[in-house]
Amino acid sequence: MKILAVDSSGLVAGVALLEDEVVTAEYTVNYKKTHSQTLLPMLDEIKRMTELDLSGIDAIAVTKGPxxxxxxxxxxxxxxxxGFALNKPIIGVPTVDALAMNAWGYDGLVCPIMDARRMQVYTGIYCFDTRAGDLEEFGRLRVVMxxxxxxVEELIERLDAIxxxxxxxxxxxxxxxxxxxxxKKLKREHEYAPAHMSRQRAASLGALAFIYYEKGLVESADEHKPEYLRLSQAERERAAALSKEKDNIVIRPMTEEDADEVAKIEEETFSMPWRKQDFLDMISRDNMTCLVITLDDKVIGGAGIREIVGDIEITNVVVKEGFRGNGYGKRLLEEVLKEGKRLGGTAFTLEVRKSNLAAIRLYEGAGFKTEGVRKDFYEKPREDALIMWFRPS
Known part of the structure; x- marks a missing residue:
């Protein structure tokens, strides 16, 4: 079986050809040229050096983002x-997962970090420990987060809590x-990968793509699209501008049609997300309420509450990446509190990961205070939950 692997997700451009368990060829460039200048010439060179007939490959792998x-x-x-020209399937592999494959077999946690600017990174947490328990796995690669x-500071908090x-x-x-x-800030023992492991490699992408292929995780050329995980700078600026135009924002009860979109936002945000069926169950119950927040009729977040003997439990509050930092979470939380009071609630409670500093700041700003801790409440990764309460006067 032959897989052609292409990676242009970061500063490095890479092309590799893998056949069964052998890397037949790999071409990597990390220099001051754009990928539009380098990628096709690199592919042509691999074709020439290996006498490759592209019609003989079985699939094409690519880092799909971020x-x-x-x-x-x-x-x-x-x-x-x-894919269109050759009628071959595409294997879209998460960029950070492919980068983690560089450290195959490492005895500890593997944490790739790609600079996303503004003190943000694209990251994930992985291990190769087959005893690691109920984690999503691809071969021996286990996805912890x-x-x-x-x-960056939130990532450090999470690593220290695992x-x-x-x-x-x-x-x-x-x-x-x-x-x-x-x-300065990480307490956990750590080290840094050497140069030959520290950047994207098309061969690592190809190795992981074999596992994806065996699992049936392929798509057609028509179906394939990048997964950016956040908006472009221009889109973020537009979102910020629109946040000032109140008429574009609507907060309303969740419908069955909204449940799928909010579930997708949950999956992009949390390691233990609520599923579509969870939201459908919520909106069908008398003691539970779900809200969504929309911008220009597009769902960008959601929240839920549950009435428990006069108290109101806030089950979740989530805003889509790229729209955070514009006050949408605050407005959604304010509406949730209003709805809870309308239902007769006299006290509000919620649970939040100890390392989720942004959410903790949001809740504290609304008057919530930490009154307890649930040890090892969360999984993937295992972490304590803070129990917060708000009792309006």
Whole structure:
């Protein structure tokens, strides 16, 4: 079986050809040229050196995101063109997962960090421990925390909270940017990958793509599209501008049609997300209420509450990545509190991960206070939950 792997998600451009368990060829460039200049010439060179007939490959692998918006578009356009021309399936692999494969077999946690600017990184947490329990796995690669954008300080808090303790290996272009912050704030024992492991490699992408292929995780060229995980700068600026125009924002009860979209936002945000059926069950019950927040008729978040003997439990509050930081979470929480009071609630409670600093600040700003801790309440990764209460006067 032959897989052609293409990676242009970061500063590195890479193309590799893998046949069964052998890397037949790999071409990597990390220099001052754009991927539009390098990618196709690299592919042509691999074809020439290996006498490759592209019609003989079985699938085309690509890092589907996150990463550079321009790089992801170039990579996606390249493999879609090849997929259409050759009638071959596409294997879209999460960028951070592929980067973690560079450290295959590491005895500890593996934490790739890609610089997303503004003290943010694209990251995930992985291990290769077959005893790690009920984690999503691809071969021996175990996903402790799915890839996501995250503030560096929040990532450090999460790493320190994961049990059991042990070393963590950092790799990726974010290491050089945030190494000083890691050294100052991370309590856990850690180290950094050497140069040959620290950047994207198309061969690692290809190795993981074989596992995806065996699991049936393929798509057609028509179906394939990048997964950016956050809005582009232009889209973020537009969202910020629209946040000032109150008429564009609507907070309303969740419908059955909304449940799928809010479930997708949950899955992008949390390691233990609510599913579509969970929301459908909620909106069918008399003692539970779900709200959504929309911008220009597009669902960008949701929240739920449950009445328990006069108290109101806030089950979840979530806002889509790219729309955070514009006050939408605050407005959604305010409406949830109003709805709870309308139902006769005299006290509000919720649980939140100890490391979720942004959410904790939001709740504290609304008057919530921490009154207890549930030890090891969360999984993936295992972490304590803070129990917060708000009792309006």
């Amino acid at each position: 990463g550079s918006f321009t790089g992801l578009r170039i990579g996606s356009a390249t493999v879609k063109g090849l 799915k890839q996501q954008p995250m503030a 049990k059991p303790s042990g070393k963590v290996l950092f790799l990726g272009d974010g290491v050089s940017v945030y190494r000083d912050t890691i050294e």
